[in-house]
Amino acid sequence: MKLSRWMTALALLTSFSALAQPRTTPEPRSAPNPAVRTLRVEGKGEAKAEPDEAWVDLAVETVGNTAKAAGEENARKMERVIAALTGAGIPRKEIDTRNYSVYPEYAQPAPNAEPKLRGYRANNTVSVHVRELPRLGDLIDRAIASGANRVDGVRFALSKQDAVYAEALRQAVERGRKTAEVLAASLGVRLGGVLEVSTVSEPPHVYPARMAMMEAGDKSAPTTPILPEEQTVQAQVTLIYAIEGTR
Template identity: 70%
Template sequence: MKTSRIVSMLALLTSLTAGAQAQPVASSRPAVDPSVRTLRVEGSGETKARPDEAWIDLAVETQGATAKVAGEENAKKMERLLAALTAAGVARKEMETRNYSVYPEYAQPDPRAEAKLRGYRANNTLSVHVRELTRLGELIDRALASGANRVDGVRFGLSKADAVRAESLRQAVERARKSAEVLASALGVRLGEVLDASTVAEPPQLYPARALMAMSDKSADASTQILPEDQTVQARVTLVYAIESAR
């Protein structure tokens, strides 16, 4: 069986498991006949790609004597934040609530006394999808100036992860095939057809963004610079070949 045919088989399996958090692919094919002599090999591939999209997690936290006060103040600040991001060109459909909570806060308890209620804290975390990575720093600065008082993180992604995953898969198949050829030669046997092929697609390995505060020569104000890391996509394959005695 040609390598291209093997890749086609595995590509189909990978498309069914994309985003499945590295779960093994279940095969509906019958098990390999135990009477057939086989050679099982594994291969791995890894591809790095520059991210082309990101998500900024912005948090608005407020405090109040009551849950209602904390919540109302939070809502006001969140409206200012949304207005600022919208004015900067971020569409509403690119923003969504990631987490919202209101909870009581207590003073540091004295082991000998009952805990005293200090007030309430409201937290609203907004996830902002950004497709222009050069604007990440600018949008973070606008958000912090407009009501956000915490940045929980910046997450990067690949909008065309399938193409990157396919390249990793091709590498894995090629390495598995070469391993099979080496083993067959060393064992004095001849490779037959591929009886079984399976793959495990790994999700991209995400690295935290690096943030710098860059000082301009013309201004004392600092601007945030976000440096995205390459995303790594891995794939592993297992091939089972039939083997025959060398003639």
């Protein structure tokens, strides 16, 4: 009985002690800032430049009764092509294998007949990096005279694309800014600072080379003319401006 009374008294004392403890009042939260009004515009820029380097894809195709024969003949001819190019001043490191294949060829079978093996075809394609564009036509002629029997294409490029891209980007920003100014004036608001900007770059537009092939065996034939097209670099920007109020 005494123990029960003692426990009751202890419980009451604990309750009074808890009530007596000071309570901390949470600080009021600051009111959220009003949403900032924005204006989002896009601008595009474009810059052109003459290419100063090119890659030409030269191929040697050979056929043989066996895969070994076709491959060996192909190797001999390609070695002559590479020797002609390096002899003309192209560093060996600027010549890379782009594709190599050896595969069987079958004669067109008669109806309900088994396909008949006709032989094997070997193909070796190299990509040649040319830094002196005026020599491009002469190099192609040398390769053909040495055994190359296919020119798969010529690709032009800019070795210093950063400067051209910078001009395209400058134009894109300028056009985006002017668009924002026109919109702000039309809406009767004041244009604030730029809150966000993002860019999108595009690779140069590559145009096929215009070329006229001459007969390789005709020593009096002029050099194959190669007419490179201008390279076009584009840039796009997205600008987000703050709107500061009415004008």
